[in-house]
Amino acid sequence: MDPARAERIYERQADLLVEILGRVQAIVAEGSPLDSYLSHFYHEHPEFGSRDRRLFSGTIFSYFRWKGWLDRIAQSPEAIGVFANLLESEDIHPAIRKLSSRAGLPDTALIPLGPLSPSEKSVELSRIAGMACSLSQLVPDWVVPMLGPDSVRLLEAFQTPPQTWLRANPADRNSIVTALQQQGTEPTAHPLVTSALSVRRGINLRALPRPIRDRLDIQDLASQVTGLICGPRPGERWWDACCGSGGKAFHLASLGGPSVSLLATDIRPTILTELTRRMSEKRLTGITTARWDSVRQSPPEGTFDGILLDAPCSGTGTWHRNPDARWRTTPVAVAHLIRLQGQLIRACATRLKPGGVLVYATCSVTQDENEKIISQFLSDSPGFKLAHFINPLNGNPCDGRLRINPWENFCNGMFIARLTHEK
Numbered sequence: 001m002d003p004a005r006a007e008r009i010y011e012r013q014a015d016l017l018v019e020i021l022g023r024v025q026a027i028v029a030e031g032s033p034l035d036s037y038l039s040h041f042y043h044e045h046p047e048f049g050s051r052d053r054r055l056f057s058g059t060i061f062s063y064f065r066w067k068g069w070l071d072r073i074a075q076s077p078e079a080i081g082v083f084a085n086l087l088e089s090e091d092i093h094p095a096i097r098k099l100s101s102r103a104g105l106p107d108t109a110l111i112p113l114g115p116l117s118p119s120e121k122s123v124e125l126s127r128i129a130g131m132a133c134s135l136s137q138l139v140p141d142w143v144v145p146m147l148g149p150d151s152v153r154l155l156e157a158f159q160t161p162p163q164t165w166l167r168a169n170p171a172d173r174n175s176i177v178t179a180l181q182q183q184g185t186e187p188t189a190h191p192l193v194t195s196a197l198s199v200r201r202g203i204n205l206r207a208l209p210r211p212i213r214d215r216l217d218i219q220d221l222a223s224q225v226t227g228l229i230c231g232p233r234p235g236e237r238w239w240d241a242c243c244g245s246g247g248k249a250f251h252l253a254s255l256g257g258p259s260v261s262l263l264a265t266d267i268r269p270t271i272l273t274e275l276t277r278r279m280s281e282k283r284l285t286g287i288t289t290a291r292w293d294s295v296r297q298s299p300p301e302g303t304f305d306g307i308l309l310d311a312p313c314s315g316t317g318t319w320h321r322n323p324d325a326r327w328r329t330t331p332v333a334v335a336h337l338i339r340l341q342g343q344l345i346r347a348c349a350t351r352l353k354p355g356g357v358l359v360y361a362t363c364s365v366t367q368d369e370n371e372k373i374i375s376q377f378l379s380d381s382p383g384f385k386l387a388h389f390i391n392p393l394n395g396n397p398c399d400g401r402l403r404i405n406p407w408e409n410f411c412n413g414m415f416i417a418r419l420t421h422e423k
Contacts, residue, residue: 232256317413
């Protein structure tokens with residue numbers, strides 16, 4: 001490329017990076033998710049090529065992951081862009097050199113820190129900036145007391161993006177692995193969860209040939225484990241009480257087979273519309289949908305052999321995947337969610353058959369939304385008890401509760417409790 005033209009491109013990328021970063025800071029401050037905004041933004045600006053998008057998205061997601069430090073040490077938008085990029089890079093992009101010059105940063109500050117661990121980054125950035133950078137600064141102040149004894153390990157895990165996990169029919173997994181390898185993708189099959197395989201973060205699954213794509217679902221490993229702990233059996237009637245986009249409902253239907261009857265409910269009509277569309281696309285039968293507002297409506301009629309309550313939660317277990325979420329979540333909102341979780345599990349329990357299974361799950365790592373909810377429910381609900389199960393991730397027995405730690409399995413953090421109603 002002509003050097004003069006290359007310099008103009010890098011100058012333009014530097015300009016755009018600062019402009020876009022300013023936009024997303026405002027958008028997230030208003031409570032909007034970062035990924036949704038960027039997806040819409042790139043759709044509106046098709047002139048940005050893959051290299052542009054990779055630079056912009058990588059730097060912006062890095063900013064929100066390390067925002068607690070960057071807002072302290074950086075004195076200008078240009079400096080924020082520089083350090084946000086360097087914290088997760090292995091080399092120095094020419095556009096970042098442009099921003100560094102504009103920010104008046106010395107060459108000694110241009111050190112790619114991507115290969116370092118979060119604790120090592122803390123030490124190095126503290127040296128460069130001349131002020132202390134601690135892991136606890138990377139989340140809002142109110143969060144740390146809710147994390148319990150594993151707070152340091154969780155804070156480190158929040159800074160390490162997880163792998164992308166896919167779900168495939170176990171009978172098809174080997175052939176799918178081979179097909180992905182032929183496409184230049186290097187998947188890794190989980191040794192025990194026979195439906196799960198992981199691929200590198202950032203892979204464009206939509207670019208895969210349709211025959212491969214149609215045999216895969218994006219579903220995090222922790223989410224797949226939730227379905228396995230539910231363990232629906234042929235002929236049973238199940239209720240997915242807060243179904244969301246339907247990933248767990250589809251998994252339950254796959255596990256139980258065509259004779260399983262599954263009701264999927266959610267409070268959001270748009271979610272149910274999208275779920276119905278996906279069901280049609282996948283030609284799934286045996287799943288019915290209905291809107292359920294637990295505050296204003298009684299639970300659905302009838303009783304169920306099994307109920308999955310994937311309760312609305314703070315989502316702290318996904319903060320390494322969605323770093324902006326930590327800055328959109330408030331203690332007032334979490335307190336509301338805790339009250340809602342308690343109300344939801346009590347409502348669901350009224351529709352469980354004697355001897356049935358109630359699985360409570362959240363993608364949160366706070367004790368207030370998990371162990372404390374279950375302890376309170378069991379204290380208030382005679383006839384319910386924890387139901388032991390085998391941990392699908394390692395084959396070890398569980399007392400009825402499982403906390404999936406993000407640093408152990410390169411997946412989302414998750415809490416799962418399996419309860420039964422004595423006959």
